[in-house]
Amino acid sequence: MGSTLAEKVWNEHVVRRTVSGEDLLYVDLHLLHEVNTPQAFQGLRAAGRSVRRPGLTLGTEDHNIPTVSVDKIIQDPVARRQSELMRKNCADFGIPLYRMGDPRQGIVHVISPELGLTRPGMTIVCCDSHTTTQGAFGALAFGIGTSQVEHVLATQTLPMRRPRDMAVTVTGTLPAGVGAKDLVLALIARIGTAGGQGHIVEYRGTAVEALSMEARMTLCNMTVEAGSRAGMVAPDATTLRYLAERPGMPQGEAWEEAVRYWTSLRSDADAVFDKEVVIDGSALSPYVSWGTNPAQSVPLDEAVPSPDDFATERERAAARRALEYMALTPGTPLRDVGVDVVFVGSCTNGRIEDLRAVAEVLDGRQVAEGVELMIVPGSASVRRQAVEEGLADVFARAGADFRAAAGCSMCAALNEDRLLPGQRAASTNNRNFEGRQGAGSRTHIVSPAVAAATAVVGRLAAPADL
Numbered sequence: 001m002g003s004t005l006a007e008k009v010w011n012e013h014v015v016r017r018t019v020s021g022e023d024l025l026y027v028d029l030h031l032l033h034e035v036n037t038p039q040a041f042q043g044l045r046a047a048g049r050s051v052r053r054p055g056l057t058l059g060t061e062d063h064n065i066p067t068v069s070v071d072k073i074i075q076d077p078v079a080r081r082q083s084e085l086m087r088k089n090c091a092d093f094g095i096p097l098y099r100m101g102d103p104r105q106g107i108v109h110v111i112s113p114e115l116g117l118t119r120p121g122m123t124i125v126c127c128d129s130h131t132t133t134q135g136a137f138g139a140l141a142f143g144i145g146t147s148q149v150e151h152v153l154a155t156q157t158l159p160m161r162r163p164r165d166m167a168v169t170v171t172g173t174l175p176a177g178v179g180a181k182d183l184v185l186a187l188i189a190r191i192g193t194a195g196g197q198g199h200i201v202e203y204r205g206t207a208v209e210a211l212s213m214e215a216r217m218t219l220c221n222m223t224v225e226a227g228s229r230a231g232m233v234a235p236d237a238t239t240l241r242y243l244a245e246r247p248g249m250p251q252g253e254a255w256e257e258a259v260r261y262w263t264s265l266r267s268d269a270d271a272v273f274d275k276e277v278v279i280d281g282s283a284l285s286p287y288v289s290w291g292t293n294p295a296q297s298v299p300l301d302e303a304v305p306s307p308d309d310f311a312t313e314r315e316r317a318a319a320r321r322a323l324e325y326m327a328l329t330p331g332t333p334l335r336d337v338g339v340d341v342v343f344v345g346s347c348t349n350g351r352i353e354d355l356r357a358v359a360e361v362l363d364g365r366q367v368a369e370g371v372e373l374m375i376v377p378g379s380a381s382v383r384r385q386a387v388e389e390g391l392a393d394v395f396a397r398a399g400a401d402f403r404a405a406a407g408c409s410m411c412a413a414l415n416e417d418r419l420l421p422g423q424r425a426a427s428t429n430n431r432n433f434e435g436r437q438g439a440g441s442r443t444h445i446v447s448p449a450v451a452a453a454t455a456v457v458g459r460l461a462a463p464a465d466l
């Protein structure tokens with residue numbers, strides 16, 4: 001029996017197998033941000049330990065920081081304290097940190113691929129659930145908790161039981177105007193928020209092969225919203241093209257050797273998956289979430305569902321509660337739902353291709369009266385590129401607010417960018433639970449193209465509607 005891609009990467013990193021069934025894995029790259037890390041460093045200090053491999057560890061500031069300017073002081077005392085601790089901890093333990101204002105700073109899952117740190121076949125961990133993003137390169141990348149962060153800091157290893165293997169095969173070709181965000185919302189709507197639990201998902205099939213690296217990142221990013229441990233895509237020519245443009249890549253014979261290894265990282269034809277889901281990519285259309293978890297999503301062409309549409313009492317109760325929170329009436333066409341704010345950004349959709357998609361829709365158009373469109377770059381580099389390519393001018397002409405500094409911003413409202421109670425947003429982020437974008441906030445998860453069209457119309461809309 002052959003091996004899956006995940007199994008191959010896993011086996012390459014096993015330092016020791018234990019009788020309890022857990023493997024001790026070597027970690028190639030450990031990423032940190034200012035949330036969830038202070039206790040881990042406290043633990044290290046208490047035990048009198050140092051960081052085992054500071055050179056394989058990297059910190060960035062992303063969650064708490066203001067986005068209006070790179071030198072604004074954090075107002076919230078708790079957030080400010082977290083950032084101060086992050087700076088002190090990284091300095092004390094010799095860990096490089098990309099602070100606000102650093103040209104390499106940005107959302108952790110955006111900068112690591114962009115800086116060429118994320119490579120096929122690596123094990124990558126971070127104190128953040130959306131680390132799955134980086135599986136787009138055929139790396140095994142996943143989020144870990146604070147005590148695990150401490151373990152990795154101290155030992156550069158992590159004990160873990162190998163998750164099961166799941167294949168998501170997307171056949172056909174995605175229609176024009178349909179992207180990775182729509183695909184992943186459709187997948188989660190189908191398998192549910194626990195549909196991938198205990199599994200590493202490998203995405204494959206013609207529609208996945210056709211996706212750009214950034215689109216694959218969007219796909220792997222939201223894989224965690226189906227409860228999956230990680231998402232992966234086998235490295236191919238698209239991956240190599242992306243990597244070849246990154247800084248610090250091996251050169252000459254070393255590059256050739258790396259390419260040989262990277263391209264060997266694919267599931268064998270006779271590999272067996274514990275679970276498989278097949279999606280017809282050609283049948284998809286733009287998706288939008290109507291409820292308070294990403295599985296509560298439907299095609300934009302449809303109407304707000306009724307609790308009676310669901311099979312189980314549990315789902316019906318969840319739908320009733322979500323509809324009440326979202327202030328939506330069953331049967332309302334989704335295109336009739338008006339929004340107050342449109343947020344473009346996050347590690348799901350804050351990369352340059354996302355901003356290009358938004359600019360394409362906004363070019364020569366205006367943001368609707370009474371609607372606020374906030375665009376936050378995923379990294380300082382994305383912002384620079386958006387300025388160079390003239391996207392920033394398009395945003396300004398359209399009346400959008402293109403933020404000066406990169407960060408998570410309104411994705412999780414851990415800085416000062418947040419919705420007011422009762423406000424409704426179309427948002428390119430990944431989570432829509434109650435209060436995600438501020439107390440009482442209402443979130444509709446959408447793609448960048450739908451976000452831009454919605455900003456122009458003032459109601460949920462696709463570019464084809466303009």
Ligand SMILES: CC(C)[C@H](C(=O)O)[C@@H](O)C(=O)O
Nearest residue numbers: 035036063127128129130412
């Ligand atoms: C703050 C952080 C731990 C959290 C995560 O793990 O995902 C955040 O990034 C999020 O998206 O909710």
Ligand code: SF4
Nearest residue numbers: 130346347408411412
């Ligand atoms: S952008 Fe959002 S999802 Fe991504 S790491 Fe930040 S808060 Fe989490």
